[in-house]
Amino acid sequence: MHVKRIMSASAVAAGTVGTALVGLAGPASAGVSGPAFYVDHVLYRTAATPTDLSGTGAPAHSYDAIYSFGDAQRSVAESAPGYRDYNGGRWEVHAMSLPHGYAAALASGDLDDDGVLDALDEVTAAMVAGDAVDTGIVRWFVCTVNKVPASQS
Numbered sequence: 001m002h003v004k005r006i007m008s009a010s011a012v013a014a015g016t017v018g019t020a021l022v023g024l025a026g027p028a029s030a031g032v033s034g035p036a037f038y039v040d041h042v043l044y045r046t047a048a049t050p051t052d053l054s055g056t057g058a059p060a061h062s063y064d065a066i067y068s069f070g071d072a073q074r075s076v077a078e079s080a081p082g083y084r085d086y087n088g089g090r091w092e093v094h095a096m097s098l099p100h101g102y103a104a105a106l107a108s109g110d111l112d113d114d115g116v117l118d119a120l121d122e123v124t125a126a127m128v129a130g131d132a133v134d135t136g137i138v139r140w141f142v143c144t145v146n147k148v149p150a151s152q153s
């Protein structure tokens, strides 16, 4: 029991150090190479190990949505650090299907014609057109995110 307590304390300490280093670390550092996603045409990536929160019973409004398009393209999230409604890195992942194919979703949703759905309004436009369908929440997790430097996006 004594040993277990010491190990827990060191795990917490290591977690704190890891978090503190994220802002300084390069792209090859552990925990900074997680899945990337767009928010308002800007690429972000996870900056810590995602933690599964399914089954916690937390209210839906305490999460921000990430729309996952599988292999078609990177996901799109509705909020990010600095946004007024940001929930601190608590995410719910919505699986999207593209009933008419990716090209159709781009045709109806890629409002700025940059070849990718990379903002919430673009996802919404594709959904309104019926070219993207929210098939439900498949995952809840928590992790912090950072902007990807322009030179790496």
Ligand SMILES: [Ca+2]
Pocket (backbone or CB within 6 Å): 109, 110, 111, 112, 113, 114, 115, 116, 117, 118, 119, 122
């Ligand atoms: Ca776009």
